[in-house]
Amino acid sequence: xxxxxxxxxxxxxxxxLALYGVFVLSPYLQAFQLAFTNWNxxxxxxxxxxxxxxxxxxxxxxxxxGLRHNGLMLLxxxxxxxxxxxxxxxxxxxxxxxxxxxxFPQLLSVAIIAVLWQFVYTPNSGLLNGAxxxxxxxxxxxxxxxxxxxxLWCVMIVLIWSSVGFYVVLFSAAMESVPExxxxxxxxxxxxxxxxxRRITLPLxxxxxxxxxxxxxxxxxxxxxxxxxxxxxPGGPDNSTEVMGLGLYRTAFAFGKFGYASAMGVAIFFxxxxxxxxxxxxxxxxxxxxx
Amino acid sequence: xxxxxxxLTLWAALVxxxxxxxxxxxxKTDAEIFDSPWTPPAELRFDNWSRAWDQxxxxxxxxxxxxxxxxxLALTMLLGxxxxxxxxxxxxxxxxxxxxxxVAGMLFPVFLALVPLFFxxxxxxxxxxxxxxxxxxxxxxxxxxxxxxxGFFRSLPGAVAEAAFIDGAxxxxxxxxxxxxxxxxxxxxxxxxxFLGLWNQYLLPKxxxxxxxxxxxxxxxxxLAVSQGYxxxxxxxxxxxxxxxxxxxLAYVFFQRQIRAGLTSGALK
Numbered sequence: 001x002x003x004x005x006x007x008x009x010x011x012x013x014x015x016x017l018a019l020y021g022v023f024v025l026s027p028y029l030q031a032f033q034l035a036f037t038n039w040n041x042x043x044x045x046x047x048x049x050x051x052x053x054x055x056x057x058x059x060x061x062x063x064x065x066g067l068r069h070n071g072l073m074l075l076x077x078x079x080x081x082x083x084x085x086x087x088x089x090x091x092x093x094x095x096x097x098x099x100x101x102x103x104f105p106q107l108l109s110v111a112i113i114a115v116l117w118q119f120v121y122t123p124n125s126g127l128l129n130g131a132x133x134x135x136x137x138x139x140x141x142x143x144x145x146x147x148x149x150x151x152l153w154c155v156m157i158v159l160i161w162s163s164v165g166f167y168v169v170l171f172s173a174a175m176e177s178v179p180e181x182x183x184x185x186x187x188x189x190x191x192x193x194x195x196x197x198r199r200i201t202l203p204l205x206x207x208x209x210x211x212x213x214x215x216x217x218x219x220x221x222x223x224x225x226x227x228x229x230x231x232x233x234p235g236g237p238d239n240s241t242e243v244m245g246l247g248l249y250r251t252a253f254a255f256g257k258f259g260y261a262s263a264m265g266v267a268i269f270f271x272x273x274x275x276x277x278x279x280x281x282x283x284x285x286x287x288x289x290x291x
Numbered sequence: 292x293x294x295x296x297x298x299l300t301l302w303a304a305l306v307x308x309x310x311x312x313x314x315x316x317x318x319k320t321d322a323e324i325f326d327s328p329w330t331p332p333a334e335l336r337f338d339n340w341s342r343a344w345d346q347x348x349x350x351x352x353x354x355x356x357x358x359x360x361x362x363x364l365a366l367t368m369l370l371g372x373x374x375x376x377x378x379x380x381x382x383x384x385x386x387x388x389x390x391x392x393x394v395a396g397m398l399f400p401v402f403l404a405l406v407p408l409f410f411x412x413x414x415x416x417x418x419x420x421x422x423x424x425x426x427x428x429x430x431x432x433x434x435x436x437x438x439x440x441x442g443f444f445r446s447l448p449g450a451v452a453e454a455a456f457i458d459g460a461x462x463x464x465x466x467x468x469x470x471x472x473x474x475x476x477x478x479x480x481x482x483x484x485x486f487l488g489l490w491n492q493y494l495l496p497k498x499x500x501x502x503x504x505x506x507x508x509x510x511x512x513x514x515l516a517v518s519q520g521y522x523x524x525x526x527x528x529x530x531x532x533x534x535x536x537x538x539x540x541l542a543y544v545f546f547q548r549q550i551r552a553g554l555t556s557g558a559l560k
Contacts, residue, residue: 008461008463012377019370019430022411024433027407031404088299098299103547103551104540106554108539111513112532116313120312125325125525127308164302173555258406265404269403273398
């Protein structure tokens with residue numbers, strides 16, 4: 001069995017590790033390096049500028065707008081998705097067909113979702129204004145993506161719309177493993193459905209909910225594709241839908257400020273990591289073990 | 292009970308209505324779309340679909356996507372399974388180090404790598420090529436694939452492999468003929484997970500694939516929608532959108548149970 005073991009291992013691992021090193025590891029490491037330079041992609045040797053890029057970030061109105069909007073998304077989207085998904089998962093108990101339907105948006109590319117919803121929000125021929133007129137709410141018609149106060153909310157609704165189904169399936173699968181007899185015992189002791197949900201179901205499925213918080217928190221710090229495709233500008237109107245990822249993309253590939261864009265990437269990385277760790281901490285609970 | 296069903300139906304309507312509406316609109320004329328977004332078309336205009344397929348290049352984008360996603364998926368599964376197997380079943384110096392190095396790739400947002408990645412791909416002359424995208428896709432899908440399959444290969448019994456070694460099988464032979472077939476359930480789950488992840492890529496092709504002839508579907512469709520040209524052909528764009536959705540819908544109809552199980556088990560890992 002020992003014969004040729006190392007030859008096999010080297011042969012098997014060299015290609016995947018080379019691929020990973022060249023396309024994943026080296027760019028990540030280079031990003032930390034570039035973030036301290038003012039490289040514009042043309043000069044042969046990037047000039048070291050220390051912490052200048054990070055200082056600029058704090059006075060860059062566009063980056064701060066992106067930070068604010070991602071922050072708002074972080075407050076709204078995970079909470080909304082988890083609340084809706086928990087309610088629907090509890091309600092779909094015994095009727096699986098709904099889950100099959102709810103899950104479908106999860107399979108669509110975020111780019112396709114963005115194009116679809118751009119049509120939905122279109123002022124004159126869109127689904128939303130058409131629906132409002134159809135039920136006599138003509139005064140509610142809006143140019144949804146053209147009004148600075150509404151545009152970001154419209155983007156968040158799309159994010160919620162496309163995420164809920166996945167968590168309905170995740171949570172309802174977890175709920176099915178909650179033993180019936182505990183629920184029945186609680187009901188006999190006089191617990192109403194709300195108490196049963198809060199005191200029994202939720203603690204027993206908490207691990208899934210925790211996963212949801214972290215994934216959705218990370219997703220809320222992105223939003224690039226939806227904003228880039230759906231909104232005017234993109235990032236408009238009046239930068240009301242600017243997100244950090246869009247700022248990075250524009251800084252790098254429209255303005256050629258690759259050093260500064262890398263600093264944005266580093267900032268996004270540390271933010272994402274801190275939010276993930278924070279959410280992990282905040283949502284930590286005593287793990288409930290079923291004997 | 293009543294309220295419960297009303298709520299369930301309401302969300303089902305919210306999910307399906309935009310999709311059904313896009314399907315319906317793909318058969319209408321531009322005038323019909325503008326005048327009354329809610330009424331069905333006077334007749335089914337399939338020429339919208341053929342226009343989207345040919346003139347708007349949706350057919351070409353679909354072909355590009357199949358080549359890139361197919362190639363990347365095959366490469367990811369082969370390399371991911373091989374790596375996970377070696378790390379899970381062989382003792383050698385550096386084993387843990389390599390494993391954690393690979394798995395650490397899952398922690399970083401792609402945005403961080405974006406700028407240097409662009410230049411790495413550019414310097415290798417791979418910008419806007421099929422094989423360039425395939426290599427990058429596979430590299431970024433590798434960490435999760437290895438992480439998922441590592442646990443799977445660990446849990447497989449060792450007796451069968453030992454018997455095969457005694458019978459004189461080579462290391463590669465044991466992997467391909469004995470262990471890989473036993474890992475099939477895990478391969479299916481992670482394969483579905485990867486397929487959808489790769490199929491839905493937007494950020495990577497947006498940056499690394501600037502050649503319109505090589506656009507993948509999501510990218511091409513978004514490009515059509517964002518560019519000014521679309522205002523002249525709404526119905527064609529609706530048709531393109533529906534063509535892009537249909538393959539996934541069909542796959543879901545046939546494999547919905549496996550797909551949901553594959554995706555959710557991936558999340559809980």
